[in-house]
Amino acid sequence: MTKADSTLAWYKDAKFGMFIHFDVDRRDHTNWNPDNLDTDEWVRIAKQAGMKYMVPTTHQSSYIQMWDSKVSNRDVTDVTLFRQPYLKELVESCKKEGLRMGAYYAIADPGNPLYNEPNVMGEIEPYVEYLHKVINELCEIHEPILIWFDASRRFRHPDQKKLLRQQDMVDMLHSFGTLSNSRLGDDDALKFVDYLTMNDNMAPEINLGVHWESAVELGESWHFRSYDETLKSVEEILERLINATGNGGNLLLNIGPDSHGVIPAKTEARLKEVGDWISKNEESIYGTKAGPYPYQISWGSIAQREEAGNTNLYLNVLEWPDTGEFTLFGLENKVLNASLLATGEKLRFESKFDAASGQKILTLDIPRNQPDAHVTVIKLQISGKSKMNQNHLQLTDGKVLLDAYNASIHDLEFVPGKPTKAIDMKMFTVADRRPLLADNYTGAWDYQMYKKPNEGIMPSREITVSGFHTKGQALSWDFKIYKPGSYDVAVVTHVPKNKKWESDGKMKANVAGQSVENLLIESKRMKSIAMPKSMKSYSSLGTVKIDNSGTYKLTLEVSSNFNVAKPRLYGVELIPINK
Template sequence: MRSSLRGIGWFVVTAAISVIVAASPAAGADIPPLEQRAAWFRQARFGLFIHWGVYSVIGKGEWVRHTGKIPLDEYNKLTAQFHPTQFDAAEWVALAKRAGQKYLVITTKHHDGFCMFDSKLTDYDIMSTPLKRDVIKELADECHRQGMRIGFYYSIMDWHHPDYLPRRPWEKDRSTEGADFNRYVEYMRGQIRELMTNYGRIDILWFDGGWERKSPEDRAKFREIIQMARSLQPHILVNNRANIGGDFETPEQFIPATGIVGQDGRPALWEVCMTMTTGHGSFAPTAWWGYDRYEKEFKPTDELIQKLIDIVSKGGNFLLNVGPEPSGKIRPEETERLLGIGRWMQRYGEAIYGTTASPFRMLPFFGRVTRKGRTLYVHVFDWPPNRRLVLPGLRSQVKKAFVMGRPDETVGVERSADGRDVLLRLPGEAPDPVASVLVVQIDGPVAVEPVRIEPGPDGIVHLPSHYAEIRARHGQRAKPVSEKGRTYIGNWSNPNDVVVWQFTLPSTGEYSVRIDARMASQAARGQRLVISVDGQSLSGKITAEGVAVTGRVKLAAGQRTLSVKLPDAKRTGPPILDLFAVDLIPERK
């Protein structure tokens, strides 16, 4: 039954919850171990994220009630305006399949509190719109029909429910008197029960918005809700955003530099979620997940393909987002990119699905490596002009190497003079303009000796960009770029992006620093570059001629770490610097 409290829009119906519990055949079931539950997830590697709700009517992203400081009564009017008559679940699922995606995650309730499913616990849901159709049910049924895995996003935060606390900072006129967060938790528990019971098999429960509720008491409540969800769907994967850990990590809008490992040192389960939008729409520089009618810039298809490869090469999954229009259609720009990725995946999906992380920590070329047992897939983003690639430290014998899709077109294989590396001699032209794939079959176990950056014969420590790690967090901008066979760190406009190298010194020494870089825009003129190593910092100013760094550092023998930052960069501004390399020049005595 539906609550009659339409002005409030919620009501926990104890009787309805009891019926749902009794109807669940899975209650009390044993929970399979994570490796068993996650087997399909590791195989899938690529999924579709969908942020869709009444906020799409305004078209300024999913946070528009907060960013626009829209009063609750005014925001509630969007329910009557949300009429997505062009929504077609079969079309959405078919598009994801054509993109090569193996699972789909949809927002059932975002922070605004509006429920995109038919909930018996509130009237603030899809059944109160003119559409009066449970779009989540239609999408879940279609995923089951087409063999697509499905996950449900659910926001712990709720800006609509009267019992959710805290209020938004600007809601001075919205009283908290009588609000009871424990009552909200029961509402949340009931809705999760609905989602885990009424929609068939659900593969992922994707929480979000838990950062305001981190007390031990809150965590205990969320733990109980997750245990209940697992009893109803024993196979389900639950993410890490309810503040009690989880089955998988969820880095947002950035790619971890070297993947993620668990406390036991083993590779963890993780998934990068990322928008196609770039943050040049409403409320820039934020890239919204929901529909933003003002956003006109989208990540290029080739960049998205290379991000997918990069993530998978580090052992992760890629959950790529779309924000459908209020009509129910996915934007042409997003559709075009999904289909472009799909065309690449149709040719090279073998090098993505079911693969594991690269055995190489660093590569001396613009590309990545994925692995499946004794087969290495070498993804080449920029075909080298000399048609030679080095697989550094590969000690295993290569049985055969060829271009994927052309098994008769073999790739020449030889050893370097010192025996440490494998050299690949490539055909004349790149088979693919975005990412060509070479198949390297290994005879026996895969054995790779890690690359060590050490001083050359002249004592100089050369730190090229292709050996750098980009350590970032939400809003990463910096990325590797290749130009005429030369790699650099480009698109660098976020002061939180840090470029890092690790190297080894055989003895203590004093070094000056030389930067091989160029100004990426006029906005860079006069900005600072800061180098940190062993607790010592040097700085330089960016000019049209490059970067001049003054001072020296004294470094002890052993493994050292050097980082480069651009502290004056602005996320809203243009790129600042193209960084090719850093050299440490020994001071002669």
């Protein structure tokens, strides 16, 4: 195992880190001098919160290096009153407490005369040479576990991307045992880099099949703002954490120290609450892997850990049923034991096979009142490696969630070489940034770098699907259902928080021998983990009745063109109608 392999394994197990936006004041960098900065205190707060690593900004919006650099003549010791060896002290503070440190670095550098951003097709090679040297110096001096690259906008065009010399950079980083995130040239397909960085504040609610990290603001800004009084609740933070552990990712939660270098007391108090929950449930967080069910789960998430030839499943339950019963569909393994993780209380369970839907049904007797105010973890010990039915399955609340990224795509015309599912195109963050190629282009089609006219149904940003707006296009899913009954068929689309959703197009769903059709008329909005500054808009197509348990196919088609507002689709939900 190489040094980089070892670092990557550690990073995947760590799960939870602290992002620190702390930068020189751009308005008055000469007099910048945080007089109360104590890196031991920063690390104490991070450790208390259950965080395993820290990623401070080392070159961000002021474009000043935050270490004593010999490569750059514009570092914190050159242009400010601040003389404290800040990064060196932070590394030492982390080592004392068993934490590790990465480093944020913005590739964009408008203050550097070598960086000719205004002329986007101008010569950039001298700046790239400088960039490689300054990153090499950062690694030599401070040995970060990762470089959290950002702002590679100068290199988004395919003709310019290769000038960034991604492979050379990653080879150099790996020689130090240092990782690179995907914002080194927007490498969503991980051709060169080690892991995927999602768009700011965003996260997938499904397993993408690659390891990812979600960087999230604790408040409303990355940097400290005296007027920013809004902090995410403990439940919101834990929802993001369990979503990461259940779907193969890390959570990097951002805090902003004030101008004196002090982390606000309110921030510390909120992080301590998170740490208190983790201290009782850490077995379900650190060292776990994504659960065996790869799709969205309405009640929470599932993480897993292999142990002594068997597997522990951790059901992280955010939406606790008040029926005294919890049902898990599709788990094929024998269950050895079930308990509440935090208390060890044993739970009675029963497993049976449903021949009609071809799946096992596990039923757990649980307390009617949720034991934990935020997230309750149910631990299942199962025999052998976990195996779960890979269809979209009904969930304990009766819903069936069909996400657009895993739908089978039915374009109007055959597109040679195009994958049949959006998830296989590996476009998770940069879908809207690809340059358009000419109609007569006949070369190889790289879905991560190019787009073509009339390319049909494609991934769009924030794990939605776009291009689904022309009559005759369709998406389809296979799913299993256990509880017969009536279901509302709801199309779920993206909409900004403060924007009215209006549409002139229709969609039609076909399922269980029935068709329902309607305009996309919004019936409700709900929050979205994937897009916190946007909402999920629900539009009902109508009601279908499913008389028997079994395996079904749902096909969603555009039945009349969308011209006014073209939807970005999360998917379809079958929502049980209780009578």
